[in-house]
Amino acid sequence: MESINFRKTRFLKAAATIKQCPDQELPEVVLCGRSNVGKSSLVNALVDNSKLARTSASPGKTRQVVYFEVDKRLLIADLPGYGYAKVSREKSQAFSSLCDDYFTSGRKISLALILLDIRREPSDKDVMMLDYLNHTDIPYFIVFTKCDKMSRSQCLTRQRALADSFNFSPDASIYAISADKKLGIKDLADGIASFINSLG
Ligand SMILES: Nc1nc2c(ncn2[C@@H]2O[C@H](COP(=O)(O)OP(=O)(O)OP(=O)(O)O)[C@@H](O)[C@H]2O)c(=O)[nH]1
Numbered sequence: 001m002e003s004i005n006f007r008k009t010r011f012l013k014a015a016a017t018i019k020q021c022p023d024q025e026l027p028e029v030v031l032c033g034r035s036n037v038g039k040s041s042l043v044n045a046l047v048d049n050s051k052l053a054r055t056s057a058s059p060g061k062t063r064q065v066v067y068f069e070v071d072k073r074l075l076i077a078d079l080p081g082y083g084y085a086k087v088s089r090e091k092s093q094a095f096s097s098l099c100d101d102y103f104t105s106g107r108k109i110s111l112a113l114i115l116l117d118i119r120r121e122p123s124d125k126d127v128m129m130l131d132y133l134n135h136t137d138i139p140y141f142i143v144f145t146k147c148d149k150m151s152r153s154q155c156l157t158r159q160r161a162l163a164d165s166f167n168f169s170p171d172a173s174i175y176a177i178s179a180d181k182k183l184g185i186k187d188l189a190d191g192i193a194s195f196i197n198s199l200g
């Protein structure tokens with residue numbers, strides 16, 4: 001398998017509207033999930049650079065689609081989180097629709113990573129997102145985040161419970177990670193690389 005060097009990642013651009021999104025010459029991997037779930041932290045863990053994507057303890061940090069180009073092989077799109085209520089309703093709708101529109105804009109999405117906080121019940125929006133993806137041919141991985149907040153066995157129990165109650169596609173790959181403790185990051189990077197390689 002041709003390896004992908006995630007360390008060779010550069011910031012490409014930030015887009016506030018679909019129109020500003022860059023041309024797609026490379027396959028695109030999209031990170032989505034509620035605000036504060038750890039999308040930007042995951043980007044930093046994957047590329048082994050704690051300063052590349054901006055993260056914050058208060059939700060709503062990423063307000064645009066932020067693109068990173070990895071090893072000239074793929075784009076990572078870090079989407080604004082959904083379900084962030086503290087901004088004005090107008091603004092919150094603008095972020096949320098940037099996320100929704102993203103999937104219906106006709107943009108080619110090679111792979112979606114759906115991030116779910118291992119400790120929390122998936123929100124209505126998470127469920128809608130999964131339903132939506134199950135009705136499209138967009139492949140997705142489920143990524144449980146913040147697994148350092150639980151013991152390994154608690155984590156496994158939680159993963160099983162969540163997989164039982166949610167409609168994950170039978171062929172969706174499931175990963176459990178901690179961006180903080182760098183757990184499961186190598187596995188996920190390998191999963192993304194082999195997926196990208198399989199696109200030929
Ligand atoms: N304990 C722990 N905290 C994490 C982990 N990943 C992210 N966090 C924390 O969760 C908070 C939110 O992380 P972000 O990466 O900014 O989340 P985001 O999904 O990009 O949020 P938005 O940009 O608002 O959509 C920060 O305080 C992170 O330090 C993790 O693996 N473990």
Ligand SMILES: [Mg+2]
Pocket residue numbers: 039040041054055061062078081
């Ligand atoms: Mg973010």
